[in-house]
Amino acid sequence: AQRVTQPEKLLSVFKGAPVELKCNYSYSGSPELFWYVQYSRQRLQLLLRHISRESIKGFTADLNKGETSFHLKKPFAQEEDSAMYYCALHSNYQLIWGAGTKLIIKP
Amino acid sequence: DVKVTQSSRYLVKRTGEKVFLECVQDMDHENMFWYRQDPGLGLRLIYFSYDVKMKEKGDIPEGYSVSREKKERFSLILESASTSQTSMYLCASSLDRDSYGYTFGSGTRLTVV
Incomplete structure (x- = not known):
C-alpha cells in the first residue's frame, strides 16, 4: 500500500543550524513526491517537487529510491522557516500525505 | 492567481445540526477535494470530485456528504454534526x-459543541 511517513512530529533547531525534515515513502513504481508548507495563519502551499530538482527558499530535497526517502534539507535555518511541513506522494490521481512535521527555528 | 475561497473561517455548531461548508474556486479546475486537518494526523481526504455531479469517497467519508452541482463549487455537508467532527477543514x-499542484483554501475551523 502507498504510504508516506514523517517520523518527526516536531523538530526544533537553532537559527543558522542545518535542517533536515525526514520523509519516507512506500510505493511500487516511480514515485512523484512533493513538499508542501503551511506558515502560521497562511494557506497550505506547494514548496517543491522532486521532478523539478529546484531549490525554493534555500530548501532542497533529493529522491533516494534505494532508501525510499525524500528528505527536505536546508543548510542554514532562518526564523521565517518556522512552519508545518508535509511530504506528499502522487498516486492514483491523488496526493497521499504524511502526518506533517512542525519545524520551530529558535533565535 | 488561482483562488480557492472557503465561506467561513470559523464556525461553531451544536451537536446534531446539519452543517454546510462551502468552497468556490475561480480557475475552472476540474478536481476539488475536501480534507480535514488534525494535529498528528496530517491531512485526511474526506471526499473528492473530478467533475460536476461526480463524487468519490476518500479515506474518512463517514458522517459526511458532498455536492458538486457547478464546476466551481464543492460543498461539504455534515448531516448531523458530532463533537468528533471538530476540526480544521481544508478545501483544495x-x-x-x-x-499534483493543489491550491488550498484558507480553511474552516469548525467547533461542534
Whole structure:
C-alpha cells in the first residue's frame, strides 16, 4: 500500500543550524513526491517537487529510491522557516500525505 | 492567481445540526477535494470530485456528504454534526487528474459543541 511517513512530529533547531525534515515513502513504481508548507495563519502551499530538482527558499530535497526517502534539507535555518511541513506522494490521481512535521527555528 | 475561497473561517455548531461548508474556486479546475486537518494526523481526504455531479469517497467519508452541482463549487455537508467532527477543514482544487499542484483554501475551523 502507498504510504508516506514523517517520523518527526516536531523538530526544533537553532537559527543558522542545518535542517533536515525526514520523509519516507512506500510505493511500487516511480514515485512523484512533493513538499508542501503551511506558515502560521497562511494557506497550505506547494514548496517543491522532486521532478523539478529546484531549490525554493534555500530548501532542497533529493529522491533516494534505494532508501525510499525524500528528505527536505536546508543548510542554514532562518526564523521565517518556522512552519508545518508535509511530504506528499502522487498516486492514483491523488496526493497521499504524511502526518506533517512542525519545524520551530529558535533565535 | 488561482483562488480557492472557503465561506467561513470559523464556525461553531451544536451537536446534531446539519452543517454546510462551502468552497468556490475561480480557475475552472476540474478536481476539488475536501480534507480535514488534525494535529498528528496530517491531512485526511474526506471526499473528492473530478467533475460536476461526480463524487468519490476518500479515506474518512463517514458522517459526511458532498455536492458538486457547478464546476466551481464543492460543498461539504455534515448531516448531523458530532463533537468528533471538530476540526480544521481544508478545501483544495487542481487542474485535472494528472495535476499534483493543489491550491488550498484558507480553511474552516469548525467547533461542534
